[in-house]
Amino acid sequence: MQSETRSKAFPFLAAFFALFVLFLYGPMIAIFILSFQGPEGGLTFPMRGVSLHWFANLFEPQMVGDFGGSLQRSLLLAFVVMVLTVVISVSAGLAFRRRFKGSTTLFYLTVTSLIVPSILVSLGIGLMFRVLGWQPNWWSSALGAHLTWTLPFGLLIMFAVFNRFSPSYEEAARDLGATPWQTIRHVILPIIAPSLIGVAMFGFTLSYDEFARTLMTSGVSNTLPLEIYGMTTNVTTPVLYALGTVTTVFSFTVIGVCLAAVTLTRRRRLRQGSDAGKGVF
Amino acid sequence: MSATDAIPSAKGPKGLARLGAEAVSWLQAAPLTLVLGLFLIFPIVTIVIVSFWDYSEYALIPDVILDNYTYLLSSPVTWSIFLSTLGYAAASWVLTLLIGFTVAYFLAFHVRTLTWQIVLFMVCTIPFWTSNVIRMISWIPVLGRNGLVNQGLMGVGIIDHPLEFLLFSDFAVILAFVHLYTLFMVVPIFNSMMRIDRSLLEAAADQGASAWQTLWSVIVPLCRPGIVIGSIFVVTLVMGDFITVRLMSGGQGASVGVMMNNEISLLQYPAAAADAVVLLAVVLLMVFGMLKAVDIRREL
Numbered sequence: 223m224q225s226e227t228r229s230k231a232f233p234f235l236a237a238f239f240a241l242f243v244l245f246l247y248g249p250m251i252a253i254f255i256l257s258f259q260g261p262e263g264g265l266t267f268p269m270r271g272v273s274l275h276w277f278a279n280l281f282e283p284q285m286v287g288d289f290g291g292s293l294q295r296s297l298l299l300a301f302v303v304m305v306l307t308v309v310i311s312v313s314a315g316l317a318f319r320r321r322f323k324g325s326t327t328l329f330y331l332t333v334t335s336l337i338v339p340s341i342l343v344s345l346g347i348g349l350m351f352r353v354l355g356w357q358p359n360w361w362s363s364a365l366g367a368h369l370t371w372t373l374p375f376g377l378l379i380m381f382a383v384f385n386r387f388s389p390s391y392e393e394a395a396r397d398l399g400a401t402p403w404q405t406i407r408h409v410i411l412p413i414i415a416p417s418l419i420g421v422a423m424f425g426f427t428l429s430y431d432e433f434a435r436t437l438m439t440s441g442v443s444n445t446l447p448l449e450i451y452g453m454t455t456n457v458t459t460p461v462l463y464a465l466g467t468v469t470t471v472f473s474f475t476v477i478g479v480c481l482a483a484v485t486l487t488r489r490r491r492l493r494q495g496s497d498a499g500k501g502v503f
Numbered sequence: 504m505s506a507t508d509a510i511p512s513a514k515g516p517k518g519l520a521r522l523g524a525e526a527v528s529w530l531q532a533a534p535l536t537l538v539l540g541l542f543l544i545f546p547i548v549t550i551v552i553v554s555f556w557d558y559s560e561y562a563l564i565p566d567v568i569l570d571n572y573t574y575l576l577s578s579p580v581t582w583s584i585f586l587s588t589l590g591y592a593a594a595s596w597v598l599t600l601l602i603g604f605t606v607a608y609f610l611a612f613h614v615r616t617l618t619w620q621i622v623l624f625m626v627c628t629i630p631f632w633t634s635n636v637i638r639m640i641s642w643i644p645v646l647g648r649n650g651l652v653n654q655g656l657m658g659v660g661i662i663d664h665p666l667e668f669l670l671f672s673d674f675a676v677i678l679a680f681v682h683l684y685t686l687f688m689v690v691p692i693f694n695s696m697m698r699i700d701r702s703l704l705e706a707a708a709d710q711g712a713s714a715w716q717t718l719w720s721v722i723v724p725l726c727r728p729g730i731v732i733g734s735i736f737v738v739t740l741v742m743g744d745f746i747t748v749r750l751m752s753g754g755q756g757a758s759v760g761v762m763m764n765n766e767i768s769l770l771q772y773p774a775a776a777a778d779a780v781v782l783l784a785v786v787l788l789m790v791f792g793m794l795k796a797v798d799i800r801r802e803l
Binding site: 239242266332335346 | 524525527528529530531532534535536538539541542543544545546547549550553563602605606608609610613623625626627629630632633634635636637638640641642643644645647649650651654682685714735736739740742743744745746750760763764767772775776779782783786787790
């Protein structure tokens with residue numbers, strides 16, 4: 223496909239791709255614009271003035287259920303899920319480099335976790351807590367529910383990483399007298415660092431936006447997606463869009479920071495060679 | 504061979520080193536096993552057990568009865584709900600596959616530099632990390648009664664009355680599924696396409712194959728793993744969906760997830776559990792069918 227001239231299909235495919243991108247982002251842009259509606263404005267175009275009215279509205283507690291509290295819970299939960307996802311995925315990724323008894327079963331169990339419908343996980347955990355007489359909470363049952371969704375992604379990324387990982391680095395470290403822990407800390411972790419940022423991003427954003435798995439596991443306090451869902455049924459003003467804009471901008475910021483971090487680590491590595499062993503991680 | 508092989512060392516945790524390679528692997532895999540055991544296996548076992556329980560308006564009554572299943576399987580309502588869910592899955596699968604394949608094909612074979620491929624690929628995948636609920640809500644100003652599409656069509660004069668079927672309908676549900684899940688097709692198919700040895704395409708062209716023939720006889724067969732993985736994602740996500748059908752159909756559409764959620768809100772947990780068991784069986788059967796075609800572990 224390195225031919226000098228573009229194929230005849232190119233303009234059609236390019237147009238198709240452009241339409242697809244418009245399809246992906248168009249609606250999001252629409253609510254972004256509409257969240258700046260004037261105080262008299264409604265849920266659809268035209269704009270009746272431009273204001274920050276609905277953003278201010280968002281922070282008045284009586285208008286929207288418990289925006290602040292649910293945001294706090296979601297952020298904290300996402301952070302904990304992120305940390306656990308990274309640690310557990312790396313640990314399991316290291317284990318899976320070798321066959322061990324039960325490794326195939328564990329692998330298929332992880333894949334199952336990915337394809338079992340979210341609502342089933344949600345119902346199952348909710349029921350389990352109910353039957354055992356435990357109180358479901360966002361930091362216990364919902365945390366577990368989120369991990370069943372983020373860990374498979376984390377582990378699959380680790381597979382992809384370790385499939386391309388040359389064992390000679392570790393062998394060299396060991397020949398030089400490094401302990402197993404030193405090898406992990408100063409050789410393996412620095413090399414896989416950019417992928418870890420990716421795993422962390424999956425962990426954070428998937429948890430932060432998770433709805434179905436939280437539905438029956440969050441107990442009495444809502445997370446942000448549940449709060450937003452509640453709003454869709456009883457809020458008919460652009461404050462809904464303001465909330466959408468705020469959380470989407472936040473998601474984009476997280477994604478942007480992660481991608482920038484990955485790019486920077488890669489660049490630094492290209493410039494300096496590997497920083498493995500320098501202990502700068 | 505790995506660093507964690509049993510080599511006694513001065514500083515390392517000696518106990519760990521002596522345990523042997525197998526034990527180290529187990530220790531490393533233990534947290535994952537624990538989480539999946541506690542929050543995947545136990546809950547599913549609970550669902551299966553509770554699906555045989557009896558219930559009253561107020562309480563769950565431990566028992567072993569088949570009533571939940573006989574009711575489920577003998578009710579024409581549940582059959583039609585399962586059929587409607589399968590319908591959503593089929594429509595979403597066809598559309599996401601066609602769109603996803605075309606997008607991946609463009610990215611893999613018609614975008615020339617790696618940098619642009621990465622940039623455009625990211626453009627396609629970024630929405631995956633944003634909120635699904637928000638992405639559904641964002642269709643309201645576009646498809647609503649006074650939304651952009653209706654305003655546009657009326658402005659041009661194609662229609663005199665707003666089209667009512669655009670929002671809160673089966674059309675809207677499938678549109679939202681395609682909107683949310685096409686990237687689950689794009690990513691694995693793109694991944695498969697990037698592994699295709701480009702010399703195969705040159706060989707096909709040298710033998711006189713048209714672009715269309717190359718696509719159909721070389722690229723599509725080699726993309727089968729990606730297609731299968733994408734299909735598994737889309738089908739399982741749609742089969743288990745609750746919120747998309749609920750939001751986008753305006754409460755009129757029926758799916759297994761919506762039915763389960765209604766039963767749960769009425770505290771009919773055993774009935775919901777029986778639905779869940781049947782749903783899981785259906786989904787797993789579909790997945791096993793698709794997995795026959797590919798070894799996923801080799802595709803990573």
